[in-house]
Amino acid sequence: MGPNASPPRRRGGAGVLIILLASAVVGAGIRAFTSDADSQSSSINPHTFTPFTLVSREPVSSTSSIFTFAHRGNPDAIGALRDAWKRGVWSIQIKQPQLQIARAYTPLPPLADPSDAELGAIRLLIRKENKGEVSGYLHRLPLEALVELRGPSLEYELPNDVKEILFLAGGTGIAPALQITHALQDKARIHVMWATRRREDCRGGSSDTRQAPKVGMLAGWKGLLGQEQADLSNAQEGNHEQNAIVRQLQSAKERSKRIPGCELSVDYFVDEEGSLITPQSVLQHTQSSKSPDSSTTQGRKLILVSGPEGFVNYWAGPKRWEGGREAQGPLGGVLSRLRLEGWEVWKL
Numbered sequence: 001m002g003p004n005a006s007p008p009r010r011r012g013g014a015g016v017l018i019i020l021l022a023s024a025v026v027g028a029g030i031r032a033f034t035s036d037a038d039s040q041s042s043s044i045n046p047h048t049f050t051p052f053t054l055v056s057r058e059p060v061s062s063t064s065s066i067f068t069f070a071h072r073g074n075p076d077a078i079g080a081l082r083d084a085w086k087r088g089v090w091s092i093q094i095k096q097p098q099l100q101i102a103r104a105y106t107p108l109p110p111l112a113d114p115s116d117a118e119l120g121a122i123r124l125l126i127r128k129e130n131k132g133e134v135s136g137y138l139h140r141l142p143l144e145a146l147v148e149l150r151g152p153s154l155e156y157e158l159p160n161d162v163k164e165i166l167f168l169a170g171g172t173g174i175a176p177a178l179q180i181t182h183a184l185q186d187k188a189r190i191h192v193m194w195a196t197r198r199r200e201d202c203r204g205g206s207s208d209t210r211q212a213p214k215v216g217m218l219a220g221w222k223g224l225l226g227q228e229q230a231d232l233s234n235a236q237e238g239n240h241e242q243n244a245i246v247r248q249l250q251s252a253k254e255r256s257k258r259i260p261g262c263e264l265s266v267d268y269f270v271d272e273e274g275s276l277i278t279p280q281s282v283l284q285h286t287q288s289s290k291s292p293d294s295s296t297t298q299g300r301k302l303i304l305v306s307g308p309e310g311f312v313n314y315w316a317g318p319k320r321w322e323g324g325r326e327a328q329g330p331l332g333g334v335l336s337r338l339r340l341e342g343w344e345v346w347k348l
Contacts, residue, residue, distance in 0.1 A: 043077045044122075049095050049148035050077065052122065054141055060243050061200040064127040064172065066108065067138060069147060075120045081152055085109065086183055088158040089176045089306075089348055092122065092151030096134045103134035104153065106175040108248065109182035122149065125175050125245065156304070156346055158183060163299025166285055166343070167192045168277060168315055170307025171201070174245060176348050177306065181252045186259050188299075191285055192249070193277050195269040195311070204242030205249070208265035210281065279334055286340055303335065306348035316347045 044050045052069035059065045071077030084090045091104040108123040128139045141147070158180070165188060167177045177192050184190060191209070196202050242250065249266050256264040269275045282303075289301065305316045312318075317332020330336075331345050 043074060043080050044071075044092070044149055044151060045080055046151055046153060049093075049150045051146045052077070052149050054138075054143055054145045054147055055121065057143065058244055060125065060245055061198065061203070064125060064201070065139070066244055067124045067126055068121050069124070069149065070121045078120055078122060081107075081122075084152040084154065085179075087154060088183060089156040089179050089304075090152040090154045092124075092149050093153070094124075094134055094138065095148040095150070096137045097148070098137070099133055101133060102150070103132075106172075106179060108175055109178050111248065111251075125172050127172050156348060159300050159302075161299045162302055163188050164289055164301040165190045166282070166301075166303045168282070168303065168305045168307075168311075169194045170311030171196060173305075173307030173311065173348070174249075176304070178245075178248060178252070180304065181249075181256075181264055184262075185252065185255055185264070186262055188262060189289075190256075190264045192264070192266045193269065193281065193285075194266060195271070195277050195307070197271045199270050199272060200243075202243070202246055202268050202270065205246040205266065205268040207267040208253075209285075210267045210269075210275075279338055282335070283338055286338075286343055301343045303340070303343050303345045304348055305335075305345065312347050316345055319347055 042048075042050050044052075050071070053072050054067060055070045056068040057065050058068075089106065091106050093102040093104050095102045105124045105126060108125055110121075110123075126135055126138055129135045138147070155176075162184065165180060165184070167180060167190065169177045169192060174192075174194050177194070181190055181192075194202060194205075249264075253264045253266065256262050267281075269277050286301075286303075305312050309318075313333060315333045316335050318329060319326050320329035321327070328347055335345050
């Protein structure tokens, strides 16, 4: 054997290494396939995607719908979410398989009297965005299509001693507000200010504390007509059949009336009607809570802001990335310039 010849043992070792690598690749493929198959009967969890079936899609407006997903093989597939409903605001992720991307959505609470088909289901309010890869994918799906879900991911854990919440919601930011009302329905006073682009987004909703828009010549007769004018204005504000989100808010309000010291109220603000949430409306609510005879003055008071990025930035300033994670950042926006003594602000 010449000085430059390779020892036979090394050639054999390289061959063994190649065989081992090939086996590892094949084994990984088998494990991945087996894992996918096994997940057909698994429960939703934060680590792996679990297939659910799209069982219904209920239009809320011309641009948004409520999607309901259920696990056909495991009726208790969302059992892992029971604790999340009590803790605060949380989301689940949906995978877009063609692009291999995922988007987080906030589930709506269970209905007060769910039918058998809705037990063990996940309901999501999803708006179809013009360039939304995941929302567009979901709106194109036929019923009975399989969709992969992962979660829950806790975004905000409610303090144990919270007694009052002012929730500023923009658009589909109403979903976290509904989660809050579900978690605190017997523990706190909650007021929601919901801003939407069009009346159809909150069709049938009538405000609880703000004056409804004045209509026509009768607007100047308020002093003469008294309650009749107030009733007419309120009817004009919510002059259509309630959509699914407004119905769920109304149901939550009715439940809160049966619990002393715990109240849910909602005010609607619609861009196309020229009604906007203003700093004055925020201050009016926060200052009215200082009433000495209020039973909710003891405990923490929170202002939660949820909605599109521009909405959150306007009211509370942008979040920041710290250590590879999204953090609250300093309070900015309109709320930073208001006198909000005793109130804590959190961006969702």
